Amino acid sequence: MAVTTIGAGAVKPKVSGDERMMRVGIVVIGLFLLIGLLLPLYAMMSKSFQDSDGNFIGLANYAEYFSTPALFFSIYNSLTVSVLATVITISFAFVYAYALTRSCMPFKGVFRAIALIPILAPSLLPAISLVYFFGKQGIIKSWLFGESIYGPIGIVIGEVFWTFPHAMMILVTALSITDARLYEAAAALRTSKIRTFFTVTLPGAKYGVISAIFVVFTLVFTDFGVPKVIGGQYNVLSVDIYKQVIGQQNFEMGAVVSVVLLIPAVISFTIDRIVQRRQVALLSARAVPLEPKPNRTIDTSMLIVCGIIAFVIVSIIVMAGYASFVQFWPYNLNLVLSNYDFDVMDGGGWDSYTNSIQMAAWTAVIGTAFIFTGAYLVEKGQGFKKGRTVIHFLAILPLAVPGMVLGLSYIFFFNHPDNPFGFIYHTMAILVVVTIAHFYTVSHLTAVTALKQMDPEFEAVSASLKVPFYKTFWRVTVPVCMPSIINIAVYLFVNAMTTVSAVIFLYAPDTTLAAVAVLNMDDAGDIAPAAAMAMLIFATNAVLYSIYSLGTRGLQARTQAWRKR
Amino acid sequence: MTTAMQDSPGHESAGTKTYLRIDDLTKNFGAFTALRDVSLEIYEGEFVCFLGPSGCGKTTLLRCIAGLDYQTAGRIAQGGTDISALPPSERDFGIVFQSYALFPNLTVQKNIAYGLENRKVGKADTERKVAELLELVGLEGQGPKYPAQLSGGQQQRVALARALATSPGLLLLDEPLSALDARVRVHLRHEIRQLQERLGVTTIMVTHDQEEALTMADRIVVMNHGVIEQIGTPTEVYGTPKTAFVADFVGTMNFMPGTAAGAGRVRLGTVELNCAAMNGISEGTPVTVAVRPEDFVVRCTDGANGNAFEAEIDDMEFLGSFYRAELKVPGMGESRIVVDLSVNAVRDLELAGGRSLPVAVPSDHILVFPAD
Ligand SMILES: Nc1ncnc2c1ncn2[C@@H]1O[C@H](COP(=O)(O)OP(=O)(O)O)[C@@H](O)[C@H]1O
Ligand SMILES: [Mg+2]
Numbered sequence: 002m003a004v005t006t007i008g009a010g011a012v013k014p015k016v017s018g019d020e021r022m023m024r025v026g027i028v029v030i031g032l033f034l035l036i037g038l039l040l041p042l043y044a045m046m047s048k049s050f051q052d053s054d055g056n057f058i059g060l061a062n063y064a065e066y067f068s069t070p071a072l073f074f075s076i077y078n079s080l081t082v083s084v085l086a087t088v089i090t091i092s093f094a095f096v097y098a099y100a101l102t103r104s105c106m107p108f109k110g111v112f113r114a115i116a117l118i119p120i121l122a123p124s125l126l127p128a129i130s131l132v133y134f135f136g137k138q139g140i141i142k143s144w145l146f147g148e149s150i151y152g153p154i155g156i157v158i159g160e161v162f163w164t165f166p167h168a169m170m171i172l173v174t175a176l177s178i179t180d181a182r183l184y185e186a187a188a189a190l191r192t193s194k195i196r197t198f199f200t201v202t203l204p205g206a207k208y209g210v211i212s213a214i215f216v217v218f219t220l221v222f223t224d225f226g227v228p229k230v231i232g233g234q235y236n237v238l239s240v241d242i243y244k245q246v247i248g249q250q251n252f253e254m255g256a257v258v259s260v261v262l263l264i265p266a267v268i269s270f271t272i273d274r275i276v277q278r279r280q281v282a283l284l285s286a287r288a289v290p291l292e293p294k295p296n297r298t299i300d301t302s303m304l305i306v307c308g309i310i311a312f313v314i315v316s317i318i319v320m321a322g323y324a325s326f327v328q329f330w331p332y333n334l335n336l337v338l339s340n341y342d343f344d345v346m347d348g349g350g351w352d353s354y355t356n357s358i359q360m361a362a363w364t365a366v367i368g369t370a371f372i373f374t375g376a377y378l379v380e381k382g383q384g385f386k387k388g389r390t391v392i393h394f395l396a397i398l399p400l401a402v403p404g405m406v407l408g409l410s411y412i413f414f415f416n417h418p419d420n421p422f423g424f425i426y427h428t429m430a431i432l433v434v435v436t437i438a439h440f441y442t443v444s445h446l447t448a449v450t451a452l453k454q455m456d457p458e459f460e461a462v463s464a465s466l467k468v469p470f471y472k473t474f475w476r477v478t479v480p481v482c483m484p485s486i487i488n489i490a491v492y493l494f495v496n497a498m499t500t501v502s503a504v505i506f507l508y509a510p511d512t513t514l515a516a517v518a519v520l521n522m523d524d525a526g527d528i529a530p531a532a533a534m535a536m537l538i539f540a541t542n543a544v545l546y547s548i549y550s551l552g553t554r555g556l557q558a559r560t561q562a563w564r565k566r
Numbered sequence: 567m568t569t570a571m572q573d574s575p576g577h578e579s580a581g582t583k584t585y586l587r588i589d590d591l592t593k594n595f596g597a598f599t600a601l602r603d604v605s606l607e608i609y610e611g612e613f614v615c616f617l618g619p620s621g622c623g624k625t626t627l628l629r630c631i632a633g634l635d636y637q638t639a640g641r642i643a644q645g646g647t648d649i650s651a652l653p654p655s656e657r658d659f660g661i662v663f664q665s666y667a668l669f670p671n672l673t674v675q676k677n678i679a680y681g682l683e684n685r686k687v688g689k690a691d692t693e694r695k696v697a698e699l700l701e702l703v704g705l706e707g708q709g710p711k712y713p714a715q716l717s718g719g720q721q722q723r724v725a726l727a728r729a730l731a732t733s734p735g736l737l738l739l740d741e742p743l744s745a746l747d748a749r750v751r752v753h754l755r756h757e758i759r760q761l762q763e764r765l766g767v768t769t770i771m772v773t774h775d776q777e778e779a780l781t782m783a784d785r786i787v788v789m790n791h792g793v794i795e796q797i798g799t800p801t802e803v804y805g806t807p808k809t810a811f812v813a814d815f816v817g818t819m820n821f822m823p824g825t826a827a828g829a830g831r832v833r834l835g836t837v838e839l840n841c842a843a844m845n846g847i848s849e850g851t852p853v854t855v856a857v858r859p860e861d862f863v864v865r866c867t868d869g870a871n872g873n874a875f876e877a878e879i880d881d882m883e884f885l886g887s888f889y890r891a892e893l894k895v896p897g898m899g900e901s902r903i904v905v906d907l908s909v910n911a912v913r914d915l916e917l918a919g920g921r922s923l924p925v926a927v928p929s930d931h932i933l934v935f936p937a938d
Contacts, residue, residue, distance in 0.1 A: 466681030
């Protein structure tokens, strides 16, 4: 019997086969996050302190950056559009979320579905659509009173559209978890509706609002698609990285801008984590759910406001869709399919679409399996506490890293001649790896939430029955968590289809992607084909999402029969 | 079937062969000591309860025995083998948690068969065993249902059947009844106990409910703040508690401050009483005197060798089969004592609030503890 006793009765537990296997799993996940995240970031940061020959030159690059107004002025620009877009998005999203949770407005299901539309489209799509509305030949160009859409106005409108669903979902959650008793107390004290709103509703949703602010701010601050298409001469940080690297081949300056972009993102991320930790405590409190009561005035005004917001969202999509069929905007408005003939245009043709589907499918399958298993090991593993804590931290980190920064970091790391993993550079594999790494956090947190709802003693019971952990994982954990697993897969697929920033530096001639093709066609002036490709991405995601929504109902009925009493 | 499934002779004759032996077990969580120098022996076929208030370390001790947590120091031996460092999968036990931890997506049948499937038991044998276990726990015909379709009590039985399916040498139950409502709980107490006697499986049950421990256990291990206060049969723990904590935690107890008055006597205010056991406390030391409400005598108090005092009934509460009275003792100051009075004593002596009467305590029912 392998009993090892040390000193005065101290016990050194024997490591079981299960535990050994779990440790190996944790180490594998750790290595992935090390190679797919930490080492590339390190390579990028060290590059920012080097000259083009790789010699260490201290802060010289930073000195150059901050003495070039054309460069550092982008910080101001990025902050300006981010703050503006955040304020506008949060205001609209709050009203919308309020209407969905606290009013008796009709058609809530439809409104909720419409609000989610922007998630399914690449951020390039609203920007292209805005060109058709307000561009040089836009149909309602005059509404801007002579201002140009190419610049901060276009960026802000595009970003508001694109970040709206993210803010709305957070706020719906925050407004759903309230205690009806507070409102009853307020009513009993004859508090006016307005006062109740400011003394009960707002404080209750406080953490949700703060969290939504940081999420939207970070999304806008780091987004590349919208400013790339509609930013014009208005430089922002993410586009600067692109220009430095692709336009001027100045990789060192690209690294400097990346660090400048990374810092606020990390700060914003850190604050958000702290805020969210508090909200968890709020969630676990037992509360009586609030049932909204009909109120003619409120319900009607909510319907009008939400109707306008929903109309704008739908028009932006419809405009891109319409433009994609128009033969020659604005002179020949015949509807044709020629813009979908991608093979005669730059950007990779139809291959880029099939590449995207392939890449998204691999990301969804491998990413989900990998991330869910990782979350399981972190959450349910025994022993090796240090390893599990490190993985959990590393899994949260990608949320703080902008896609552009991650993509550029991959160039420095994987393109290095001494890197043994260099062989994946310029392959489909590196696109899948970077996408999994980029969207790791949300998937990981979804998995952790699902796993936390499982009885913590399942593993103990199966050990007592001498059933190896992987068997219980496969027979119990995976089936019970299936809804969340599918949710993660859909999330990864949709994002892999729409992402531009992480992959823009990494695709090769035979691995062009649809979203990148949108950008390149737009760059080449082929706006209608760009709109067509963006619509194709959107349609693909919309179909998948509809199947998912309808399918989960059917799946729930069949495989989750045990949930019913 | 293995020996564990054979009928055992029964309750009183649980073996005296040590099955589980725990030596100087200590468990720290960081700077916090959850268990301190815990030593105990559990005999083969015995039903032992770990009893103590919430947070005293009962679950921790149980988890150490199972290997789900590892002790910081100390040893555990099961069936003569040192298992101190073995992972749970290499120990021999079945466990039922407070939450039952039934696999929600598997039917009752599959839950019970879960541990068998991995042991190369044939399909027919597995089915037969599952049917046998279902019958054993009184759930015939419920096999194809999912756990969510069963009541709490039924789920509890499934968990029990699953834990017993692999015929473990040791059955561990962590507050198995606390999630159930009172009526089901009382019923299941008997069932679990009967089942355990039939199978003869050595069983440890954690509970914070003293009534549960008193009615079910062969022996009770009373714990407090990570140490064992007393180990004994229910009668011993109730009748001769070793510490004031045990006296207080198990049953109802009157505690009265007093002083040791030498040679088997204690003084309470102006009242002096004989007591059988002084636990070697020297004269003049402040003590706590403990008497159970049912140990006071109100009839024939003359024959009590002077172990009697005058008291006045302050308040009386009818509890069906007896009265619980609060008495004021003029010689003992402001504090009240609680005395249980039989219905016939109240009737015969015409007792009522405000009445004064002599009350006696047999000297062997007076417990004396050092004052703290
Ligand atoms: N994993 C843990 N980490 C830190 N403290 C713990 C842990 N598990 C238990 N404790 C502490 O140890 C003490 C005993 O806990 P436990 O054995 O669960 O008590 P109980 O007697 O109620 O079953 C409690 O104070 C508890 O807070
Ligand atoms: Mg406990």
